[in-house]
Amino acid sequence: MNILDPDKAFNFYTSILTTHAQQRLLKNKIFSGINIPLSNYPTLPFILLDKAASLVSQKELDVNETELLKLCLSQTVNLLDPDHVTLYTRFIPASFYNEILQACDKMKSLQPSFNLSAIDEIFDELLQFQFDKDDWSLLSHLDEKKFKEKNKKSENYKLLRIVEEVVHNFKSWKIEDDKHNNYAEMTYQRKFANILDILLEDEDITVYDGEKVSKDTQRTQILNENEDNGRKIDLLTKTKYADVAIELCSIEFKLQDANDNISKKQQSKNIRTNISILNNINNINKQSSNILYMDWKGREGYLVQVFQFKDIMVSYFVKDLYIPKNIMELNDFRSTLQYLCFWRDSVVKLSNETKLAAYKENRKYIVSGISAPFRLIDSPPRSPAQRPLITPFFTPTNKRTRKVMEQEDA
Numbered sequence: 001m002n003i004l005d006p007d008k009a010f011n012f013y014t015s016i017l018t019t020h021a022q023q024r025l026l027k028n029k030i031f032s033g034i035n036i037p038l039s040n041y042p043t044l045p046f047i048l049l050d051k052a053a054s055l056v057s058q059k060e061l062d063v064n065e066t067e068l069l070k071l072c073l074s075q076t077v078n079l080l081d082p083d084h085v086t087l088y089t090r091f092i093p094a095s096f097y098n099e100i101l102q103a104c105d106k107m108k109s110l111q112p113s114f115n116l117s118a119i120d121e122i123f124d125e126l127l128q129f130q131f132d133k134d135d136w137s138l139l140s141h142l143d144e145k146k147f148k149e150k151n152k153k154s155e156n157y158k159l160l161r162i163v164e165e166v167v168h169n170f171k172s173w174k175i176e177d178d179k180h181n182n183y184a185e186m187t188y189q190r191k192f193a194n195i196l197d198i199l200l201e202d203e204d205i206t207v208y209d210g211e212k213v214s215k216d217t218q219r220t221q222i223l224n225e226n227e228d229n230g231r232k233i234d235l236l237t238k239t240k241y242a243d244v245a246i247e248l249c250s251i252e253f254k255l256q257d258a259n260d261n262i263s264k265k266q267q268s269k270n271i272r273t274n275i276s277i278l279n280n281i282n283n284i285n286k287q288s289s290n291i292l293y294m295d296w297k298g299r300e301g302y303l304v305q306v307f308q309f310k311d312i313m314v315s316y317f318v319k320d321l322y323i324p325k326n327i328m329e330l331n332d333f334r335s336t337l338q339y340l341c342f343w344r345d346s347v348v349k350l351s352n353e354t355k356l357a358a359y360k361e362n363r364k365y366i367v368s369g370i371s372a373p374f375r376l377i378d379s380p381p382r383s384p385a386q387r388p389l390i391t392p393f394f395t396p397t398n399k400r401t402r403k404v405m406e407q408e409d410a
Contacts, residue, residue, distance in 0.1 A: 009041060009046075010041075014049065014073070017049060017056060017073060020056045021056055021069055021073055030058075033056075034053040043311070044310060045075055045311045052073050063264050063265065070272065073393035074271075076312065078268070080267055080304060080316065103307075103314065104314065114341060122163060126141070129141070139167060142160055146164075158198055166324065166333055167330070172191070173325035183255070183256065188298055189234050191323075204351065205348065205351055208236045233273060235250070237249045241358045246280070246358070247277045248277065248291070248354075250273045250274050251293060252266050252296065258297055272392035274315075278313070290308075291305070292343050294321065308390070319339045
């Protein structure tokens with residue numbers, strides 16, 4: 001190995017640490033420390049590998065450190081978890097860390113502004129019902145507004161239907177209180193999927209529920225030379241071009257009363273799942289894109305953006321989300337609906353860009369099959385999307401342990 005070649009050195013250390021991490025997480029085997037020569041490679045990818053090397057050799061790993069190990073091996077900085085943020089400030093030099101924060105600020109500045117007037121108008125009118133004892137008057141008002149809307153395909157009509165759907169679910173959430181928040185994950189998934197179905201009507205995008213396997217995580221495991229069927233996802237958003245499904249983002253759910261350890265594992269898993277999806281999209285688009293996705297804990301959730309910064313991935317918090325349980329709380333859904341529309345517009349844009357890129361690539365192969373180039377074409381300079389692939393780390397599973405491992409994503 002040429003130690004002066006950063007790509008070869010990175011692949012060498014990543015291969016060793018990936019094997020050690022798999023054995024550590026599956027069999028609790030502790031390895032002696034590996035020295036990463038940061039003086040030769042003072043870059044973020046090697047800094048994250050150095051932290052992974054330190055974690056693998058620790059005698060004990062708590063949940064924060066276990067998930068940090070997986071994320072470091074995935075070349076990912078997770079700015080969602082305050083505990084991880086504290087750890088990053090201890091081992092990532094301030095100059096690099098500030099660059100990451102500045103990149104997040106830049107991504108936020110690039111987010112398009114969205115029209116709030118239609119949503120504000122709906123919720124402003126609903127404030128008169130905020131302290132009603134039942135929802136009869138409120139639903140009658142929504143029915144009247146829907147009737148007056150001539151275009152049943154309009155955005156305004158969709159928004160009214162979504163609010164109506166949320167109100168109809170109040171009865172279910174009253175039972176949730178009676179059961180002490182003991183609803184199954186599938187209940188929250190199904191009710192939220194109904195909202196997304198309305199939001200995505202007339203779009204060439206489908207939300208699949210019921211723990212579908214992400215093919216992009218399966219590809220990641222193949223790249224890691226692991227025999228694995230991929231990770232099961234609660235809600236998987238896809239588009240399609242030429243009968244080929246293209247994953248756009250993953251949405252995960254946990255119980256309303258899930259403890260912090262379970263929530264941290266879900267957060268880490270969903271980051272790495274969406275990085276797998278983003279890798280495939282970048283490969284199709286031949287440029288760096290970004291993904292907006294969601295994590296939910298019962299009726300409480302948050303919107304996340306993940307993007308590539310230099311040779312690492314970064315995930316950061318965009319907005320908190322909330323599904324109200326009664327009329328009094330309904331106005332809190334105003335902001336959530338605004339950001340769900342923002343998410344919808346983003347995923348539609350990503351879908352259109354990816355399908356167009358897939359079409360152009362397909363045309364290129366069709367043309368090359370019927371005509372020969374008249375001159376040699378020099379290889380283009382390496383673009384951001386052509387950098388060495390960032391491969392998320394997933395612990396391999398076997399048939400006997402798959403069910404437990406998928407639940408905990410160890």
